[in-house]
Structure formats: structure tokens, C-alpha cells
Amino acid sequence: MLTEETPTSRPRKVRTRDQILGASDKRDGIYERILNAVMEHRLIPGTKLVEEKLAGVFQVNRTRIREVLARLAYEGIVTTIPNRGAFIASPSVEEARLIFQARRILEPALIRSLVAKADGEQFQRLHAHVAQERAAREAADTRAVIRLSGEFHLLIAQMVDSPPLIKLMRELSLLTCLIILLYDSPNVPACPNHEHTEVIQAMEQGQVDEAVRLMLGHLDHIEATLDLSLEEDTEVDLEHIFG
Ligand SMILES: [Zn+2]
Structure with a gap:
């Protein structure tokens, strides 16, 4: 899975990711490739990340892989279970709701x-990013659509130019990718271009309150496409089975 060609091998997309993520992240190719795979839904929740296999794929020693996994665990992208290993996180329904709540607090502040x-140059970059999203959608490149949709929100954080806020937005964006994969209804676009x-x-017209209202509405739309009643249903089923 990790050896197949990724969009990072295409020059245009490398530039976009480099713009969005900080310089320190560019140095860490393994970390980047795992994040990319999560953002493109190639690494799905619950996938076991076997140190030895990853070390073989990336041709590094296991210590290096352990460092990357520790960082991903710290960011909530990976869950480490004692004696079992590291897994791509599977946010629960409650965690999913809290992640959207955090985004509703953070993203209006980023917009302001x-x-x-x-x-003007920054607005041009944002429009150019949406144009890339549209092109990916027209090409039916679902992986690119998912990744670019999340990166739009990261791009706003990057333009605000605050490393702590970029870090927060990146983590929330990655966790949202996992949530969408776990709870999304099929055939619903993650982030409508319009x-x-x-x-x-x-934002361009300086209508801050309107931009915030639109962003909150946008987050509502994403959350509304998810079936967050899943876990409750599962619990009812368990009672039924064992009752
Ligand atoms: Zn969006």
C-alpha cells in the first residue's frame, strides 16, 4: 500500500503540500507519506502499522519508524495498544463530535x-487551490478530492502563519479524514467546491462575519453528511444479541 505511486511523486502536488505544511515537515518523508495516505483514505482506521514492514518499505531502521509512530500517536492519528502495536486511530462518535466542536471554535478564529x-496574492492562492479541487473532482480522482478538501482548511491556517494553529488545524483535519472514512455516507462529497x-x-470583500457564518455552515454540512448514530445503533444491537 505504501509503495504505490502517491500524488507526492507528481511535481505540481508536491508544491501544494509544501506550501501548506511547514518546512520542518518537509524533512520528514516517512511521516509525510503516512499522513498523505491517511488524507487520501489509503490508510484506513484500524490498520495495523507493523514496525518491521514499514522499516522495510521505507528502508530505514525500526528506531526511525518508532519515532514516526510516536509522533503520530502524540497527534492522535495513531493509537498504540500495549502488546498489540500501533494502529491508525478510529475516532469514536463522541470523539467525532468533539473534533467538529473544536473546528467550530478554531476555524472562525482563523478566518478573522x-x-x-x-x-490579494493569498486570495489568489486560495482560489487556485479550489481550482485544483474542482479539476480533481472533474477527473473523478476521489483520493485527490478528499486530500485537497482537507488541505483547503489547512491552507487558511498556514496563511495565518501561526505554527501552533497550523499544528492544531492539521491534526483536526487529519482526524476529520478518519471520521469521514468511518462515518461518511457513500457518494457524498467531503467539501463542496462552491x-x-x-x-x-x-473574506475578499472584507465581510468577516459572513465568511465566519459560511464556514460554520460548511462545517455543519460536512457533519450532517456523517452517520454519527452508528455507535448508538451498535449498542442497541449488542443488547438485543445478549439480552
Ligand atoms: Zn471544506
């Missing part, structure tokens, strides 16, 4: 910060 300092464009346009 960006509008206060953004220039909603991203509306947010950019409101």
Missing part, C-alpha cells in the same frame, strides 16, 4: 485572523 492581514469559494469571496 486571515481577513485582518490577507493580501462552499469553499463562497468563504473566500466573503
Whole structure:
């Protein structure tokens, strides 16, 4: 899975990711490739990350892999279970709700910060990013659509230029990718292009409150496409089975 060609091997997309993620992340190819695989739904929740296999795939020693897994565990992307190993996290319904709650707090603040300092060049980059999303959608490149949708939100954080906020947004964005994979209804687009464009346009016109309202509506739409009643249903089924 990790050896197949990834979009990072295509020059255009490498540039985009480099813009979005900080310079320190560029140095860590293994970490980056695992994150990319999560963002593109190639690594799914519950997947066991076997140190030895990863060491073979990336041709590094197991210590190096352990360092990457520890970082991913710290960020909540990987869950470590004693005596069993490391797994791609499977956020619960409750965790999913908390992640959206955190995004509703963070993303309006990012928009307010960006509008206060953004220039025309930054808005052009945001529009260019949405154009890439649209192209991926038209090409039916689902993996790219999922990744680019999440990266739009990261790009806003990156433009605000605060490393702690970029870190928070990246983690929330990755966890959202896992949540979408766990709970999404099939055939529902993760982030409709026109909603991203509306947010950019409101910011461009200096309509901060409107941009915040549109972003919150956008997050509501994403959450609404998820079936977060799954876990409750499962519990009812268990009672039925053992009752
Ligand atoms: Zn979005």
C-alpha cells in the first residue's frame, strides 16, 4: 500500500503540500507519506502499522519508524495498544463530535485572523487551490478530492502563519479524514467546491462575519453528511444479541 505511486511523486502536488505544511515537515518523508495516505483514505482506521514492514518499505531502521509512530500517536492519528502495536486511530462518535466542536471554535478564529492581514496574492492562492479541487473532482480522482478538501482548511491556517494553529488545524483535519472514512455516507462529497469559494469571496470583500457564518455552515454540512448514530445503533444491537 505504501509503495504505490502517491500524488507526492507528481511535481505540481508536491508544491501544494509544501506550501501548506511547514518546512520542518518537509524533512520528514516517512511521516509525510503516512499522513498523505491517511488524507487520501489509503490508510484506513484500524490498520495495523507493523514496525518491521514499514522499516522495510521505507528502508530505514525500526528506531526511525518508532519515532514516526510516536509522533503520530502524540497527534492522535495513531493509537498504540500495549502488546498489540500501533494502529491508525478510529475516532469514536463522541470523539467525532468533539473534533467538529473544536473546528467550530478554531476555524472562525482563523478566518478573522486571515481577513485582518490577507493580501490579494493569498486570495489568489486560495482560489487556485479550489481550482485544483474542482479539476480533481472533474477527473473523478476521489483520493485527490478528499486530500485537497482537507488541505483547503489547512491552507487558511498556514496563511495565518501561526505554527501552533497550523499544528492544531492539521491534526483536526487529519482526524476529520478518519471520521469521514468511518462515518461518511457513500457518494457524498467531503467539501463542496462552491462552499469553499463562497468563504473566500466573503473574506475578499472584507465581510468577516459572513465568511465566519459560511464556514460554520460548511462545517455543519460536512457533519450532517456523517452517520454519527452508528455507535448508538451498535449498542442497541449488542443488547438485543445478549439480552
Ligand atoms: Zn471544506
